[in-house]
Amino acid sequence: MFDSLDFGNLKREETWKALPISIFLFLLISYFSLSIFGMSSSNFGVSQQINPVSDFSVETMKREGIDKFDQEGKFKLSDYLGSIVILDFMSVGCVNCHYVQDHLEEKIEDWKALEGPYKIEVISIASWYDYESFEFVNETFGDINSNKFMNWTVANGAKDSVILENGLRGDLVEYYSAQSLPLVIVIDQEGFAISKENSGLPLDGWEEFDRSIELAVLGDAESLRFGIKKADDSIHGVLILGLLLGILVFFSPCAFPVLPSFITYYLGLKIREQEYILNQNIVSSEQRKTLTNSFGIGIYAALGQLSFFFVLGIMIFLLREIVNLTNVLNDLSILISIILIFLGLLMLLGWTGNMSMRLQSILDKFQTNESDEVFKPRRNMYLWGIGYSAASIDCTAAAVFPFMAWLVSIGDYALFSGLFGLIISVSILMISVIVIVGSGGQTVAQRMTEFSAIIKSIGAWMMIFAGIGLFVYLTQRELMGDIF
Numbered sequence: 001m002f003d004s005l006d007f008g009n010l011k012r013e014e015t016w017k018a019l020p021i022s023i024f025l026f027l028l029i030s031y032f033s034l035s036i037f038g039m040s041s042s043n044f045g046v047s048q049q050i051n052p053v054s055d056f057s058v059e060t061m062k063r064e065g066i067d068k069f070d071q072e073g074k075f076k077l078s079d080y081l082g083s084i085v086i087l088d089f090m091s092v093g094c095v096n097c098h099y100v101q102d103h104l105e106e107k108i109e110d111w112k113a114l115e116g117p118y119k120i121e122v123i124s125i126a127s128w129y130d131y132e133s134f135e136f137v138n139e140t141f142g143d144i145n146s147n148k149f150m151n152w153t154v155a156n157g158a159k160d161s162v163i164l165e166n167g168l169r170g171d172l173v174e175y176y177s178a179q180s181l182p183l184v185i186v187i188d189q190e191g192f193a194i195s196k197e198n199s200g201l202p203l204d205g206w207e208e209f210d211r212s213i214e215l216a217v218l219g220d221a222e223s224l225r226f227g228i229k230k231a232d233d234s235i236h237g238v239l240i241l242g243l244l245l246g247i248l249v250f251f252s253p254c255a256f257p258v259l260p261s262f263i264t265y266y267l268g269l270k271i272r273e274q275e276y277i278l279n280q281n282i283v284s285s286e287q288r289k290t291l292t293n294s295f296g297i298g299i300y301a302a303l304g305q306l307s308f309f310f311v312l313g314i315m316i317f318l319l320r321e322i323v324n325l326t327n328v329l330n331d332l333s334i335l336i337s338i339i340l341i342f343l344g345l346l347m348l349l350g351w352t353g354n355m356s357m358r359l360q361s362i363l364d365k366f367q368t369n370e371s372d373e374v375f376k377p378r379r380n381m382y383l384w385g386i387g388y389s390a391a392s393i394d395c396t397a398a399a400v401f402p403f404m405a406w407l408v409s410i411g412d413y414a415l416f417s418g419l420f421g422l423i424i425s426v427s428i429l430m431i432s433v434i435v436i437v438g439s440g441g442q443t444v445a446q447r448m449t450e451f452s453a454i455i456k457s458i459g460a461w462m463m464i465f466a467g468i469g470l471f472v473y474l475t476q477r478e479l480m481g482d483i484f
Contacts, residue, residue, distance in 0.1 A: 007349060009348060009349055009457075010348075010349070014454045014457055015348065015457045017454055017457075018457035018458040018460075018461055019457075021454070021458055022264075022457075022458045022461035023461075023465075025260055025264065025462070026462060026465045026469075028260075029259055029260040029263060030259070030469070031203075033251045033259050034203055034251070034253065035203065036247070036251045037199065037247075037248060037251040037252065037253065038199065038202065038203055040244070040247045040248055040251070041180070041197075041198030041199060042196075042198070044177065044198060044244055044248065045176070045177025045178075045179075045183075045196075045228060045229050045231070046196070046226055046227065046228070046229060047227030047228060047229035048226075048227065049227045050192065050225050050226060050227045051192075051227050052190065052191035052192055053077070053176070053185070053187055053191055053192070053193055053228050054162045054163070054164075054170070054175045054176070054228075054230075055076070055077050055078045055162070055163045055191075056076070056077050056161045056162045056163060056172055056175075057074045057075070057076040057077075057161060057163060058075050058123075058125055058155035058156060058158070058161050058172070059073060059074055059134070059155055059156050059158070060073055060074060060075050060153055060154065060155045061141075061142040061153075061155070063142060063154075066151060066153070067155075068080075068121065068153045069153075074155075075123055075153055075155050076163075077187070078163075078191075080121050081189065081190065081191055082118065082189050083118060083119050083121045083189060084118050084120050084121070084186065084188060084189060084213065084216045084217055085121045085122075085123065085186075085187040086104070086111075086120065086121070086122045086123070086184065086185075086186055086187075086213070087123060087125065087176075087184065087186075088100055088101075088104060088122070088123065088124040088125065088182070088183075088184045089124075089125050089127045089157075089173075089176065089178040089181060089182065089183040089184070089185075090124050090125070090126060090127065090181060091127055091128035091132055091181055092126070092128075092132050092136060092137060092140045092141075092148075093128065093131075093132065094128075094181045095200075095333075095473070095474055096181070096182050096199060096200040096201070096253055097181055097182040097200065098148065098200065099182075099199075099201050100182045100184050100197070101124070101148065101150065101200075102200070103200070103206055104122060104124075104150075104152070104184075105150075105151075107206075107210065108120075108122055108151075108152060111213055111217070114217045114218075115217075116217035116218040116219065117217075117218075118188075118189045118216065118217050118218075118219060119217075120213070120217065121153070122152040122153065123152065123154070123155060124141065124150055124152065124153070124154050124155070125154075125155050125156070125157045126141075126154070126155070126156045126157060127157045127172065127173055127178050127181060127183075127402060128402055129156060129157050129159070130402070134156045137154070137156055138154075141154045142154055157172040157173065158172065159171045159172070162175045171406065173231075173402050173406055174230060174233070174406060175228075175230050175231075176228055177228060177229055177230070178402065179231065179241065179245060179402050179403040179406060180198060180248050180402075180403075181402065182197075182198065182199070182200055183196065183197075183198055184196065184209075185228070186209070186212050186213055186216060188216045188221050188222075188225070189216070189219070192222075192225040192226075193225065193226055193227070193228050194212050194216055194221045194224040194225055194226070195208065195209050195212035195213070195224060196228075197209050198248070199253060200253075201253060212224055231406070233410050233414060235414070235417045238407065238410070238414045238417045238418040238421065239417045239418065239420065239421040240421065241403075241418060241421065242403075242417070242418040242419065242420065242421020242422040242424075242425065243421040243422070243424065243425040244425070245400075245403055245421075245422055245425070246421065246422045246423075246424070246425020246426040246428075246429065247425060247429065249400065249422070249425075249426055250425075250426050250429040250430070251429075253473065258387075258388055258466045258470065259388075259433075260462050260465070260466065261340075261344075261459070261462040261463045261465070261466040262384060262388055262433075263433065263437055264458055264459045264462040265384060265459050265462075265463075266297070266381070266384075266434060266437055294434050294435045294437075295434075297381045297434055298381075298430055298431030298432075298433075298434035298435055299427075299431060300379070300381045300382040300385065301381040301382065301384055301385035301388075301430050301431070301434060302385060302427035302430040302431055303382055303385060304381065304382040304383060304384060304385020304387075304388075304389070305385040305386070305388065305389045305426055305427070305430060306385075306423055306426075306427065307382075307385075307386060308385070308386045308389035308390060309389065309400070309422075309423070309426075332390075333470065333474055334471065334474050334475065336387075336390055336470070337466075337467045337468075337470035337471035337474060338467065338471065339467070340463055340464070340466050340467030340470065341463075341464055341467030341468060341471070342467075343463055343467075344460050344461070344462075344463030344464030344465075344466070344467060345460075345464060347459065347460035347463060348457065348460035348461070381434075385430065400422070403418065403422070404418075404419070407419070
């Protein structure tokens with residue numbers, strides 16, 4: 001492998017000219033991605049019909065002096081009417097949820113010290129109850145020796161937590177539209193929702209959320225009230241929910257570091273296409289169109305994503321009783337971030353993938369590198385579709401896991417309809433991004449062929465940034481909190 005590296009690239013002017021361009025593009029596309037996620041998540045599960053939230057009763061950890069619970073060891077929401085209740089729907093394996101936890105830890109004492117007629121109660125409810133046992137949640141958040149210890153009420157949700165009329169019960173995830181985690185909701189003294197957040201790192205730095213709590217304590221938050229929509233379990237409703245979740249999955253906080261690298265790679269393909277056309281002396285317009293047709297390339301990338309989700313779904317149902325998947329997926333995400341950094345460094349040094357002759361023979365079947373005689377962009381984009389989904393697996397799981405568990409509990413028709421909606425949504429977004437970039441990419445590529453060295457360096461820097469961004473997001477909670 002080292003024989004194919006060109007350390008002279010580090011001395012070339014083009015390599016370092018590409019660095020500031022890469023930084024600008026990375027920040028621009030990342031901000032765009034997070035903005036879309038913020039707009040989508042703010043409307044997810046929200047109803048125009050303003051009614052009090054559903055009452056519920058959940059089993060707490062029963063820690064004396066910490067958890068609030070009744071004689072049965074449960075926290076019942078209606079017992080706390082007259083207080084401001086902050087509901088934190090979370091799970092152990094949701095990285096973004098721990099950013100919410102950090103904010104609660106930072107602000108809880110300040111909130112309780114606010115002067116006003118209404119007091120604050122905070123409760124975190126574990127919402128992956130099909131995948132994370134009560135004991136596992138307690139060990140993580142209830143044990144004072146754990147680095148994720150919560151010094152406020154911690155409870156475990158269930159399919160029969162919600163209290164309905166006539167003695168009936170309902171699923172907590174369904175009635176609070178908590179299919180996508182994290183979800184933190186502020187409930188005012190009369191039981192109305194006044195604020196919600198679906199991200200641990202909101203772009204406004206929690207300003208709007210914190211302000212709603214201050215107003216609620218004073219009793220001035222009535223104008224902020226909105227309804228929480230119960231998830232519709234009809235075929236049509238489940239399909240729509242799957243479509244909406246697809247948007248959150250595609251632009252998830254775990255995916256935003258990878259999106260700039262993905263877009264830059266596709267632009268690099270357009271440059272590679274122009275070089276191939278010149279080298280092969282292709283003059284037929286029909287032949288040129290078939291090389292990197294944006295729509296066709298997008299379909300292959302979408303198929304890569306679908307392949308990944310299909311395998312992930314099989315793993316979930318086959319291994320959930322054997323392996324703690326939530327921890328495995330988090331570790332896998334960290335490993336993928338390290339691989340992205342490593343591959344980006346190799347690309348920066350001109351590596352063509354020659355780790356060994358055997359490995360190269362495998363790679364040649366699936367990807368195009370700079371020395372390929374045959375230009376095969378579709379196979380490259382298929383692999384990128386898999387890589388994009390794999391890099392965002394931790395945040396993806398936070399939406400897909402509870403969604404799939406809920407679908408299974410409803411029935412086969414819901415499983416088919418919901419997953420079909422999710423697949424369609426993610427596929428359309430993947431294809432749309434490529435078509436939008438590719439619509440001007442052909443002209444740009446023709447004009448930028450002479451700058452191909454800089455373009456390739458930008459792609460390498462972007463992959464490094466993607467790996468670093470993902471690694472920092474997954475492991476450096478304090479630093480990310482300071483940034484946002």
